[in-house]
Amino acid sequence: MPWQAIAGCLVTAVLSAACASSGGMPVPKPFPDPGPNARRGPPAAPAPIPQEPPPPLSEGGAPASVEPDTPPMAVGPLLPHALSPADFYALVGTALHLRGTPYRDGGADPHGFDCSGFTQYVFAQYGVSLPRLVQDQFKVGTIVRSDDFAPGDLLFFTTTKPGASHVAIAVGGNEFIHAPSSTGVVRVERLSSSYWAQRFIGARRVQ
Secondary structure (H helix, E strand, O other), X not given: OOHHHHHHHHHHXXXXXXXXXXXXXXXXXOOOOOOOOOOOXXXXXXXXXXXXXXXXXXXXXXXXXXXXXXOXXXXXXXXXXXXXXXXXXXXXXXXXXXXXXXXXXXXXXXXXXOHHHHHHHHHHOOOOXXXXXXXXXXXXXXXXXXXXXXXXXXXXXXXXXXXXXXXXXXXXXXXXXXXXXXOOEOEEEEOOOHHHHOOEEEEEEOO
């Protein structure tokens, strides 16, 4: 029998057996087929969800402190830092806003100021820590010539005793603002007035 006829008979036999067992066309199975005797275990567990790493431990075994997202508020005396020209104009505005505040010996808040308490309070609003006493404020910053005053410069006078004993804040245009005990309130005066001109001893710029 020719080989073509033998091949045809084999194909017919295979198709006939498949149709007889299923009643129709054979249904393909997924590959690979594990076979009827393959062991089937429980379904695989889902992959674990990654967890956040635990906080680092300090040397004593306690959780180390973690830096917060926002910086903490300053506690205690403020540290000096550079002021821009815009800061100085804003600082003068803050000082002028306090006009009329009563004089209070030892005062350093809007309930009452003495001269150095006034300058210390105003500068603190802009992150600059000034010493409390007039003579100590006279040692900070850089020396400013009398023809080069700018708003926000500290002006010093000798009044009750030799050396720096009174301080004010330059406003500009020959004017300054201070907390004088003689008039009882924070006010603006002129440096060219006869009283203050002869008592002026120097200026400092805090930068």
